[in-house]
Amino acid sequence: MKALVWHGQRDVRVDEVPDPTIQEPTDAIIRITSSGICGSDLHLYEVLTPFMTEGDILGHEPMGIVEEVGGGVTGIAPGDRVVIPFQISCGSCFMCDTGLQTQCETTQLREQGSGAPLFGYTKLYGQVPGAQAEYLRVPQAQFGPIKVPEGPADDRFVYLSDVLPTAWQAVAYADVPAGGTLVVLGLGPIGDMSCRVAMQQGAGRVIGVDLVPERLERARRRGVDVLDLRDNGEIGEVIRGLTDGRGPDAVVDAVGMEAHGDPVGTIAHKLTSLMPDKVVEKVMEHTGIDRMGAIHAAIDIVRRGGTISLSGVYGGMSDPFPMLTMFDKQIQLRMGQANVKRWVPEILPLLTDDDPLGVDDFATHRISLSGGPDAYRTFQKKEDGAVKYLVQPGLG
Numbered sequence: 001m002k003a004l005v006w007h008g009q010r011d012v013r014v015d016e017v018p019d020p021t022i023q024e025p026t027d028a029i030i031r032i033t034s035s036g037i038c039g040s041d042l043h044l045y046e047v048l049t050p051f052m053t054e055g056d057i058l059g060h061e062p063m064g065i066v067e068e069v070g071g072g073v074t075g076i077a078p079g080d081r082v083v084i085p086f087q088i089s090c091g092s093c094f095m096c097d098t099g100l101q102t103q104c105e106t107t108q109l110r111e112q113g114s115g116a117p118l119f120g121y122t123k124l125y126g127q128v129p130g131a132q133a134e135y136l137r138v139p140q141a142q143f144g145p146i147k148v149p150e151g152p153a154d155d156r157f158v159y160l161s162d163v164l165p166t167a168w169q170a171v172a173y174a175d176v177p178a179g180g181t182l183v184v185l186g187l188g189p190i191g192d193m194s195c196r197v198a199m200q201q202g203a204g205r206v207i208g209v210d211l212v213p214e215r216l217e218r219a220r221r222r223g224v225d226v227l228d229l230r231d232n233g234e235i236g237e238v239i240r241g242l243t244d245g246r247g248p249d250a251v252v253d254a255v256g257m258e259a260h261g262d263p264v265g266t267i268a269h270k271l272t273s274l275m276p277d278k279v280v281e282k283v284m285e286h287t288g289i290d291r292m293g294a295i296h297a298a299i300d301i302v303r304r305g306g307t308i309s310l311s312g313v314y315g316g317m318s319d320p321f322p323m324l325t326m327f328d329k330q331i332q333l334r335m336g337q338a339n340v341k342r343w344v345p346e347i348l349p350l351l352t353d354d355d356p357l358g359v360d361d362f363a364t365h366r367i368s369l370s371g372g373p374d375a376y377r378t379f380q381k382k383e384d385g386a387v388k389y390l391v392q393p394g395l396g
Helices: 041-045 163-174 189-200 213-221 235-242 263-272 277-287 293-301 323-328 340-350 369-380
Strands: 002-008 011-016 028-037 062-069 081-083 135-138 181-185 205-210 225-228 250-253 307-310 332-335 365-367 389-391
Touching (some): 011 369, 062 135, 163 250, 163 307, 189 213, 205 213, 213 225, 250 293, 293 307, 369 389
Parallel strands (some): 181 205, 307 332
Antiparallel strands (some): 028 062, 028 135, 062 081
């Protein structure tokens, strides 16, 4: 089969690789019809390369048609249309029962000190072959796959794999009071969808912050108040001026480790690109420093007693947090990978013909596998209005 394969920093290619096969009774094989390119895939393209191995298949946002199931899988059958959550969890352990599928005790990667494995996402998360391919092996298929109806285009359901539950959890963790104000830092796919979810759930005001004109305009069209970082350098002061001088009730950091405006983190990232991979792996795993601009901005922006919900990915172990300010302001901080199956029952009723979250036109680009390498370059550079790519092998 064909797949998008990692060969090095900023080097993604279309390769011919072996077809996946059933290896365990709880496996399924899915023929991929759509798979998203996620903002966190760009971390693999650039920052987290020390944890990648040449030949890794990328992608963790799949949906498709069941081709084959193992003997231990009864909930789905060949021919079913399914969405696959980006994490691999069993559905029956203590953590899964409490709605923390990202911490699944059956699949947890204890040797790495990590939670549940993820499709297509580095050796830290299991190095499981990813979904930007023609076919995908799905472990723990007795629990993971989400059956969806035939008929509507993939766009209606594919975001259940990651974007929708990640944005939903970000807003749930932000705990914005009815009629309150939420600031969303970063208007990529997760930030954009977080704005939509917050407005649908009754936030009184949503303010989105970015520096890419197309992303700002896209959010503005949905009724979000937007601020362009290029025109508002002291963003904390600007936002306090819009919120009675105190700041918003909550902030969602949907940026993470690749934030702009953090010289220390930027220098650290550039230095790691000059080191041997084995050295960089240890540096990143134990003492890595992220670009902390977004989280520092969130701490500054949020009102006293407010909440920060962190959905952007951070990778460093020695990141400096302003603990004195956080303690003094009584800030609540919640974070973590989205627990997909926990939120699906709340999200599914909104994926109706009325489409209140705007999923039908959420993708800005639809490409075949052959377009993948160019898509990664364009998405990483934030060119051509790129917010969300769907890779669709059937396009040719």
